[in-house]
Amino acid sequence: MHPSRMSLLSVILLRWIRASVAIALAKLMRSAVSANDSSSWLKLLSAPSAILSLPGASKKSRKTSITSHIRDQIAKFESGELDDEEPKAAPGKPRRATPEDEIARRVGIQIDDFNVSGAARTLLLSDSVADSTPIVIESMKLKHPAAPLPTPPPDPPASSFAPLTPAEVLSVLEAMPRGSAGGLDYLRPQHSLDLIGARMDDAASSLCDALTDLLNLILAGKAPPEVVPLLCGARLVALRKKDGGLRPIAVGNIYRRIAAKAVDIRIRPVTAEILQPHQLGPGAKRRVEGIIHAARGFLRKPLAFLLQYSSGLKALLKIDFTNAFNCVSREEVLRITAEVIPEYYGFVKMCYGSYSSLFLGETIIASQSGVQQGDPLGPVLFCLVLQFVIDKLNAYLNAWYMDDGTLGGTPSEVIRNFLLLIVEAKKVGLEVNIAKCELFLCGGTEAQRSSAANEFTSLFPGIALVTADKLNLL
Numbered sequence: 001m002h003p004s005r006m007s008l009l010s011v012i013l014l015r016w017i018r019a020s021v022a023i024a025l026a027k028l029m030r031s032a033v034s035a036n037d038s039s040s041w042l043k044l045l046s047a048p049s050a051i052l053s054l055p056g057a058s059k060k061s062r063k064t065s066i067t068s069h070i071r072d073q074i075a076k077f078e079s080g081e082l083d084d085e086e087p088k089a090a091p092g093k094p095r096r097a098t099p100e101d102e103i104a105r106r107v108g109i110q111i112d113d114f115n116v117s118g119a120a121r122t123l124l125l126s127d128s129v130a131d132s133t134p135i136v137i138e139s140m141k142l143k144h145p146a147a148p149l150p151t152p153p154p155d156p157p158a159s160s161f162a163p164l165t166p167a168e169v170l171s172v173l174e175a176m177p178r179g180s181a182g183g184l185d186y187l188r189p190q191h192s193l194d195l196i197g198a199r200m201d202d203a204a205s206s207l208c209d210a211l212t213d214l215l216n217l218i219l220a221g222k223a224p225p226e227v228v229p230l231l232c233g234a235r236l237v238a239l240r241k242k243d244g245g246l247r248p249i250a251v252g253n254i255y256r257r258i259a260a261k262a263v264d265i266r267i268r269p270v271t272a273e274i275l276q277p278h279q280l281g282p283g284a285k286r287r288v289e290g291i292i293h294a295a296r297g298f299l300r301k302p303l304a305f306l307l308q309y310s311s312g313l314k315a316l317l318k319i320d321f322t323n324a325f326n327c328v329s330r331e332e333v334l335r336i337t338a339e340v341i342p343e344y345y346g347f348v349k350m351c352y353g354s355y356s357s358l359f360l361g362e363t364i365i366a367s368q369s370g371v372q373q374g375d376p377l378g379p380v381l382f383c384l385v386l387q388f389v390i391d392k393l394n395a396y397l398n399a400w401y402m403d404d405g406t407l408g409g410t411p412s413e414v415i416r417n418f419l420l421l422i423v424e425a426k427k428v429g430l431e432v433n434i435a436k437c438e439l440f441l442c443g444g445t446e447a448q449r450s451s452a453a454n455e456f457t458s459l460f461p462g463i464a465l466v467t468a469d470k471l472n473l474l
Contacts, residue, residue, distance in 0.1 A: 017070045019203040022195045024051060024074045026203075029210035033217055038226040045230060045253070048187040050077050130238040130246060132361035139246050140238055140360055143326055147369035150330040152353055156342035163216045164262055166208045170196060172262045176376075183235050183253045184359060192254060211258075218259045221346030228350060231256055233357035234372055236365065248326070250358055250367070250374035256351070260377035263344050271380050274340065278390050281402040282380040313444030315414040315452060316397070316471075319405035319421070320436035325382055326370035329429035332385045333371065340384060348381065369429065389424040393417045403430075411441070411452035415459060435462040440471050 028044040051073040054066075130136045164172075173196070176189040192211070197204040217223065223231055234250035241247050252260075264282070271282065321327075330352045337348040358365040358372075371378035379402060390400060395417040397408030405421075407414050422432050439456055441449045453465055 017067045018195055018197060019201070020067075020071055020074060021051065022203040022207040024078070025195065026207040026210040027078075029207075029214045033210070033213045036217065036222065036224060038224045041224055041227040041231070045185055045227070047077060048182075048185040048191070052187075052191075128240045130240050132238070132363065136238050136246065137360060137363050137365075140236060140248055140358075141365055143246070143248050143323055144358065144365050144367055145323075145327065145369055146366070147330070149355070149368075150334055150353060152331070152349060153335045153338050156338040156345055159342040159345075161219060161343040164212050164219070166205075166212045168262065169208060169212045169215060169258070172258055172265060175265065176258070176261055180257075181235075181237075181251045183251045183257070184230065184233065185253070186235075187254045189254065189258070192258070211255075214255060215259045215262065218255060218350075219263070219344065219347045221348075221350035223350060225354075228354060229357045232351045233359070233367065234374060236358040236360040238360065248373060250372040252372060252374055257376055259347065260351075260375055263341075263347065264376050264380060267341050267344070267380070270341065271384065275383055275387055278398050279383050279387055279400045281383045281400065313410060313448045313452065314442050315407075315409065315411040315456075316440040316442070317407045317414050317418060318438040318440075319407065319418075320433045321403050321425070322431045322433040323370075324403040324430055325373050325378065327429050327431065328370050328382055328385050330369060332388070332428045333381050336384045336388070337381065348377070351375070351377075352381075385428050386430070388428060389421060389430075392420060392424055411455065415455065418460070434460050436464070438464045438466045438471075440466050440468070442468070 025044075025047060028040075028047055032040045032044045034040075051070060053073065054069075170193075173189055173193045178190065180189045182188040182191075195204065196208045196211075200208070218231070231253050234252040237249045237251065239247040239249060268282070275281065333352050334345070334349060338345045341348075352371065356367045358367050371381050383400075383402060386400070386403065390398065390405075393407070395407040395409045395413055397406060398417075399406045407417050407421075409417070425432055437460070439453070441452055444452075456463055457465070
């Protein structure tokens with residue numbers, strides 16, 4: 001059953017039949033862990049969209065209670081009766097979903113989760129969801145470029161991870177953002193949290209134990225190769241940005257996302273030590289504020305700068321990459337994982353050592369390069385690779401938030417570092433988008449600023465020169 005063609009049971013209704021669903025899913029998880037074959041895994045991955053679909057609008061369906069309907073769905077699924085069933089279309093010509101429908105669906109999810117503030121933000125600030133038109137589909141394909149399979153580095157010395165515990169799994173679920181959407185099976189983190197429940201009765205405890213065993217198997221990278229394209233794939237959503245461009249968001253499978261979130265939480269102390277002070281992305285406190293304060297301090301002529309550079313002429317360069325997350329080299333992702341967090345190399349290799357599938361409506365796009373935007377572990381993996389480049393720069397100001405960089409110093413110093421950045425970034429699959437890089441010059445004389453501007457535009461044609469009133473620090 002295709003999840004996009006049905007309405008999943010809301011979290012509020014789920015609470016009424018929590019025990020029945022928890023027992024059914026726990027049974028499927030144990031089967032997947034013990035057999036660990038494609039058949040048991042595919043049954044687990046298809047279960048939520050099959051057993052949690054709401055009844056139709058027929059008179060017979062209206063007479064059936066939600067609880068009875070779900071229990072009947074569970075029984076049919078376990079017996080195999082639902083495997084070949086297709087949902088029946090409503091009478092009349094089906095209406096095509098609009099971007100407004102998608103926003104309404106997201107708001108509904110957040111209201112179900114009692115996340116009223118999140119629903120308000122979605123209505124007020126949300127990028128609009130683009131229809132899956134041929135132009136949008138082609139744009140999404142371009143944003144997920146083809147690439148050869150990465151050549152993995154030699155497996156790191158045996159280094160096992162500490163297995164997750166049920167208490168840790170519950171903590172990870174509670175740490176995931178409220179209102180997070182569902183992947184291919186539309187099962188959301190809040191569903192899992194609701195099924196496990198705060199009371200931890202026998203059904204919830206059994207599910208939590210089974211989920212923990214399943215996640216430990218995933219973290220070991222031992223899922224069957226046949227199911228990896230689905231397990232590590234995602235439902236793809238195209239969001240329209242304010243500038244008219246498209247932003248791809250990959251909503252991955254719930255089990256892969258929980259595992260990735262657990263790793264992300266565990267490795268923060270290690271990665272923070274590597275990334276800071278230059279990278280203020282994953283795990284850093286007051287991230288955006290830190291970069292803004294650093295840039296403002298540089299522009300306000302700190303005494304140290306004046307002592308080092310007598311002219312006082314400064315260049316501030318904001319850096320932009322082209323499609324950075326989707327283009328970063330997977331070979332570098334695997335290499336840095338083996339080097340920095342070898343205990344999770346098996347998991348990352350499973351996710352990014354082979355191709356996976358992205359589903360944009362009925363269109364399947366191969367995910368062959370980069371890290372998925374939507375993978376909880378994606379940002380830190382990207383930043384670890386980019387850090388290989390950042391560490392080679394020695395500009396007076398060298399501050400980053402994910403893929404947004406700011407270099408500051410004398411014009412010659414910034415030029416030298418920018419040229420180095422362009423060369424080194426290509427080695428890890430990244431292309432600097434010079435047309436979207438912004439240069440701000442201050443201090444010195446007007447003649448000095450004009451000369452520096454000419455040098456930049458000569459070396460980097462298309463670079464944008466901004467004035468103080470147009471300068472956005474981030």
